[in-house]
Amino acid sequence: MASSDPDTDDPLARFRDRFALPKGVIYLDGNSLGALPKSTPGRLAATIAEEWGEGLITSWNAAGWVAAPQRIGDKIARLIGAGDGEVIACDSTSINVFKLLTAALSLQLGRTTILSESGNFPTDVYMMQGLETLTGGRVGAKLVAPEAIDDAIDDDVAVLLLTQVHYKTGRMRDLAATTARAHEAGALVVWDLSHSAGAVPVDLTAANADFAVGCGYKYLNGGPGAPAWLYVARRHQNRVTPALSGWFGHAAPFDFVDEYRPAAGITRFLCGTPPVIGLTALECGVDLLLEADMAAVRAKSLALAERFAARMQPLCERHGFTLVSPADPGQRGSQIAYAQPEGYAIMQALIARGVIGDFRAPDILRFGLTPLYLRFDDVDRAVAILAEIMDADAWDRPEYKVRAAVT
Numbered sequence: 001m002a003s004s005d006p007d008t009d010d011p012l013a014r015f016r017d018r019f020a021l022p023k024g025v026i027y028l029d030g031n032s033l034g035a036l037p038k039s040t041p042g043r044l045a046a047t048i049a050e051e052w053g054e055g056l057i058t059s060w061n062a063a064g065w066v067a068a069p070q071r072i073g074d075k076i077a078r079l080i081g082a083g084d085g086e087v088i089a090c091d092s093t094s095i096n097v098f099k100l101l102t103a104a105l106s107l108q109l110g111r112t113t114i115l116s117e118s119g120n121f122p123t124d125v126y127m128m129q130g131l132e133t134l135t136g137g138r139v140g141a142k143l144v145a146p147e148a149i150d151d152a153i154d155d156d157v158a159v160l161l162l163t164q165v166h167y168k169t170g171r172m173r174d175l176a177a178t179t180a181r182a183h184e185a186g187a188l189v190v191w192d193l194s195h196s197a198g199a200v201p202v203d204l205t206a207a208n209a210d211f212a213v214g215c216g217y218k219y220l221n222g223g224p225g226a227p228a229w230l231y232v233a234r235r236h237q238n239r240v241t242p243a244l245s246g247w248f249g250h251a252a253p254f255d256f257v258d259e260y261r262p263a264a265g266i267t268r269f270l271c272g273t274p275p276v277i278g279l280t281a282l283e284c285g286v287d288l289l290l291e292a293d294m295a296a297v298r299a300k301s302l303a304l305a306e307r308f309a310a311r312m313q314p315l316c317e318r319h320g321f322t323l324v325s326p327a328d329p330g331q332r333g334s335q336i337a338y339a340q341p342e343g344y345a346i347m348q349a350l351i352a353r354g355v356i357g358d359f360r361a362p363d364i365l366r367f368g369l370t371p372l373y374l375r376f377d378d379v380d381r382a383v384a385i386l387a388e389i390m391d392a393d394a395w396d397r398p399e400y401k402v403r404a405a406v407t
Helices: 013-018 039-052 056-062 065-077 093-106 122-134 146-152 175-184 265-269 276-290 294-319 343-352 376-391
Strands: 087-089 113-117 140-144 157-163 188-192 211-214 229-232 335-339 358-360 364-368
Touching: 039 056, 039 276, 056 065, 065 087, 065 229, 065 265, 065 276, 087 265, 093 122, 093 157, 093 188, 093 211, 093 229, 113 122, 113 146, 122 140, 122 157, 140 146, 146 157, 146 175, 157 175, 175 188, 229 265, 294 335, 294 376, 343 358, 343 364, 343 376
Parallel strands: 113 140, 113 157, 157 188, 188 211
Antiparallel strands: 087 229, 211 229, 335 364, 358 364
16 A cells, blocks of 8 residues: 655655754754755865865965855756756846846846836845936836836836745746747846745746846755856856956956956856855755755646645634735746734744744745755645744744844
């Protein structure tokens, strides 16, 4: 007789033991900071003690430090349907958004609008607004309601900046269809894939995408503040002289000449010296994820979300939780979110009981569903603990209502 236990039948179950997970903790925040791969500490120790400690500066060549951005970029490319030489690991998501917006604007002379949706992740919007200020208003930052994006792409829109999987709700846009709509109107698109890469199948090549960006510390498990990455379709790369023209993006950085000459291809999008220790940790996370079948990852993600939603339904009826993620599981990423007026205090009570999710203002409890290390039993126990907290009003304590710096 076949087993009815989804954890026993889970083809991804073997990955759980590859992560360092604290005993007694149910971790539902991998969409904000991925768990630590067990391979990472040893690899970092070798980088520090051997490559840095013994090899010193010779390790830029001997240990392959200088090629790490391109090498890791090519690995990330396999997760997002890109080709070799189209992705590079570097800098932060915010800086890479700036790079790609300015790159797109340089290809769209005569158009003056950067378009995005209201409620997009703040750093994306702030970068748009910063470019408006930097250009003295020549470039305009325009926000419209999420459902109004298609109609707002007119002949003045130079570039559309969108997040594929929304950071709060998990709502997932059709990347290929939206890209096609923008191209029909003569606009380019920068996709923020911070909540997509490593969580849902992505095929940038099939979508004829222009540019994309993402962080390294969520589903890629690269560690806090891990380097980000950016994608530039090959057809655009050599047409752009990056606005942030740093020395590692130079065609011959160690010639030390005064005039900037961009390197060929994706390397021109580097700026300063690569952060070797951060890149080393990121590579461990990416290597682990590459062992998994993304179709299996997506299938388990959907199953976890359906189980979570089913267990939450009685709490929605009794305690005022409202599902803010799309009801159709196929239209959301690997997370599920609920609104509740006392959301912050409830999340703090959950964390005190060993269930770690996060809160997003003004009232959103957000739960990440990371298939490589989350079990179906974890979902069951997490919702059961939440029910206990709500039934006993255990969240209603002063210490749970004091906002911390990071929520």
